[in-house]
Amino acid sequence: MTVAWQGIRIKAHQLLRLFSLEVLLLLPFIIFVGLFEVYPILNMAYRSLFDLNGNFTLENYINAFTKPQFRIALRNSLLFAAAASLVGGIGGTFVAALAVRLPTRWRNLLLSLYGLPMTLSGLVVAFAFIVLLGRNGVLNLLVRRAFGLPPTVYFNLYDWPGIVMVYAFFQIPLMTLSMAAVFENLDPNLIEAARNLGARPWQVWRHVVIPVLLPGFLAGMSIQFAGMMGAFGTVLALVGMAKNLLSLQIYSHASESTYNLPQAGALAIVLITITGIVLALLSWSARRLARRGP
Amino acid sequence: MIRWILLVFLVLYILVPLLMPIIFSFSVFWQDILPQGFTLRWYEAILTRPANYEALLVSLTVASGAVLLNLLITVPAAYALNRAGPGWGQRLREGAAILPLLFPPLVVGTALLQAFTRPPLALTGTIWMVIIAHAILGFPFMFRIVLAAFQTIDERTLSEAAASLGASFWQRMRYVLIPNVMPGILSGALLVFAISMGEFEVTSMVAGFTAQTLPLRLFQQIRNDMRIASAITAFLIYVSFLSFVLMTYLGARMRRLRAT
Numbered sequence: 001m002t003v004a005w006q007g008i009r010i011k012a013h014q015l016l017r018l019f020s021l022e023v024l025l026l027l028p029f030i031i032f033v034g035l036f037e038v039y040p041i042l043n044m045a046y047r048s049l050f051d052l053n054g055n056f057t058l059e060n061y062i063n064a065f066t067k068p069q070f071r072i073a074l075r076n077s078l079l080f081a082a083a084a085s086l087v088g089g090i091g092g093t094f095v096a097a098l099a100v101r102l103p104t105r106w107r108n109l110l111l112s113l114y115g116l117p118m119t120l121s122g123l124v125v126a127f128a129f130i131v132l133l134g135r136n137g138v139l140n141l142l143v144r145r146a147f148g149l150p151p152t153v154y155f156n157l158y159d160w161p162g163i164v165m166v167y168a169f170f171q172i173p174l175m176t177l178s179m180a181a182v183f184e185n186l187d188p189n190l191i192e193a194a195r196n197l198g199a200r201p202w203q204v205w206r207h208v209v210i211p212v213l214l215p216g217f218l219a220g221m222s223i224q225f226a227g228m229m230g231a232f233g234t235v236l237a238l239v240g241m242a243k244n245l246l247s248l249q250i251y252s253h254a255s256e257s258t259y260n261l262p263q264a265g266a267l268a269i270v271l272i273t274i275t276g277i278v279l280a281l282l283s284w285s286a287r288r289l290a291r292r293g294p
Numbered sequence: 295m296i297r298w299i300l301l302v303f304l305v306l307y308i309l310v311p312l313l314m315p316i317i318f319s320f321s322v323f324w325q326d327i328l329p330q331g332f333t334l335r336w337y338e339a340i341l342t343r344p345a346n347y348e349a350l351l352v353s354l355t356v357a358s359g360a361v362l363l364n365l366l367i368t369v370p371a372a373y374a375l376n377r378a379g380p381g382w383g384q385r386l387r388e389g390a391a392i393l394p395l396l397f398p399p400l401v402v403g404t405a406l407l408q409a410f411t412r413p414p415l416a417l418t419g420t421i422w423m424v425i426i427a428h429a430i431l432g433f434p435f436m437f438r439i440v441l442a443a444f445q446t447i448d449e450r451t452l453s454e455a456a457a458s459l460g461a462s463f464w465q466r467m468r469y470v471l472i473p474n475v476m477p478g479i480l481s482g483a484l485l486v487f488a489i490s491m492g493e494f495e496v497t498s499m500v501a502g503f504t505a506q507t508l509p510l511r512l513f514q515q516i517r518n519d520m521r522i523a524s525a526i527t528a529f530l531i532y533v534s535f536l537s538f539v540l541m542t543y544l545g546a547r548m549r550r551l552r553a554t
Binding site: 021022023025026028029032033036037039040041043044047095098101102106108110112113114115116117118119120121122123124125126127128129130131132136138141142145169172173222223226227229230231232233236237247250251254255261264265268271272275276279 | 542
């Protein structure tokens, strides 16, 4: 009894010490995130409930869903984020599928290279594509010369397809990195076993490959969609405010001529809420699929 | 065969766009398909024009500050969260991963802008605000790498072994743990540095006129002078590229560590 009692006491004592040490080490992180991320966002949410004179109002939120300018922005943002995520998601999955079939050396090289865009400024990429594909960009000139076309013919970088294409330069590599890890987890023995048990190719896909890949794919898509909802740097560099996106509306109300911080705050809360709902849906379906399993 | 053709195509997909500003930055002018002449004049303009040079210094200061802040926050947090159990520890680890998804730079910028306008923390528009904002953006990236490093070396077993030989907490840190996770810490620091050097979105919201970083200068120059813009762009690409070469080297070292 005494031994057991002592054993428990020592354990509890150690546990307490370990716990407090960990909390101590977490303090810088908790203080930093609390003071510079959680508090500012709560503060922004609170202020979004007041007008510019400091009177309580829900007008900023009503505006967000009734003013044509914001409604179009919201619709554009959803369509743009969905399109760019799909391009990135499909492209990245394709690149990752190729990468895992390469010899290790080449795979590592390819994956390192596809890590590069993550740190690149949106402006850098915008500039690069203006030189390459702008109205008189190198590729447009080449194609025009080669086929003897007039200067009125060019790939338009400054419309939605062009903007999605430029963002794909960020999105495809990002998805490649997520999916490479997922593909590496796909055990070839599992596929082999399914085949040996007499599964047809579509059955292998349906019951083995897709259940393993889909949760990772959906997780990757969450990152894609969330990133695209908030993106504005590259669009701003390409077309200024000529395109209407929710992110650009927030930016312009927070720091440009149409300065109205409570309105920007309300739009930001709307953006967080929409992103949150989409992320929750994606994570819910990933969990459901994982539970059903192969 | 098709595999290798695709590989070449995929490598070119990243390299060709990034080569454009670099070629642009070394040429006297580039109006036609091929650029004309060779010059270093546009790089010189970064160093000799006060506005550009100051922006370079501000950028270096901000990036170093963001790295230092992240070292103080990330390394202890990753150590603690690696030890934390599956309950609240797992929840915090997942929380740290989802934070940047829910709160993109745009939202962080809009929020920071209005949170610190009054004393004692009147930070908006100062270089401090830019450093803090960059540290927040860099944190999830660095945290993931350092946490992975602690997991890779199996920190608990290593610590227990060291403790059984009589090493105190600080001795274990100093002689066993920190040297072993160093490649991870350095990789994370490089990533934070590179992200900070190129960051435009949050910076343009919180910086004001006193903390003009290089990307903010670049944004003005894209409209004014493409040639100086090309030199700044090329410089930012070199920074990213160098960080990635070093990170790849460190990553290879980490893999070798795991293999042994």
